Amino acid sequence: MAVAGRFSQKLFRLSLLKNVRVLQKAYASSFGDSTKRGMPGAYPKTEEERIAAAKKYNIRVEDYEPYPDDGLGWGDYPKMEKIHQDSRDPHADWDFPEERRNYGELLHIEEDFLKRYTPNSTKKYKYSHTQQAGMFFAVLGTLGFLFWLGSFYKFFPPVVPKQYPENNRIIPEFKMF
Structure with a gap:
């Protein structure tokens, strides 16, 4: 009985291991091939190489424009x-949706700088940086001017001697402890 139990356990482990290996191969082949295809090749020098590169990246030939061959690779x-x-x-x-892109969409070469957790350097603001700085210092200067102007007109709440209903009446102080 114990021998049959051990045999069934070994058989189960082998079948499980076989399934895991099949899944690993399928997973690796699905990503491994697309990664190799997506790697940049040599800079296209002829029109045929240009057409092949456009086809490789699934782009129309008219829209395909490689980066200039300046030695950056x-x-x-x-x-x-x-x-x-x-x-x-x-x-x-x-x-x-977390990356706002679709499956198979071609990524920018500097995609790391265009992620959502990085500052948006491509955003067009309503006001330029000099206008924003001017507005900031205008508000700061206005507040400083108002504080300076207020320093000439001191404001103190009116203070008069405490009035009691009867003359010279002493009110006892209550102490808790």
Whole structure:
């Protein structure tokens, strides 16, 4: 009886291990291949290489423009517009709403700087930074001027001797302890 129990346990472990290995292979192949495909290749020098790179990144040939070959090593990766994740539509039906992007969407080469937990450097403000600084110092200067002006007009609450209903009446003080 004990031998049959040990045999069934070993069989169960082997089948479980086999299932885990199958899942690991499926998981690795689903991501491993797309990662290799998404890696930038050499900078396209001919029109055929350019067409192949556009097809590789699933972009129309007319829209494909690689980064300039200035030695930084971006290769054939397409040049994209910088759009911070906070600037994207929050009400759209995203596949990954926490990152505001869809499955298979091409990422910007500097995607780490465009995440939601980083400052939004691409946002267009209503007022420029010099206008904002001017408004800040205008409010600060106005308040400083008002405090300075108020220093000439001292305000003290009126103080008069305490009045009692009868003359020279002493009111006892109550002490708790």
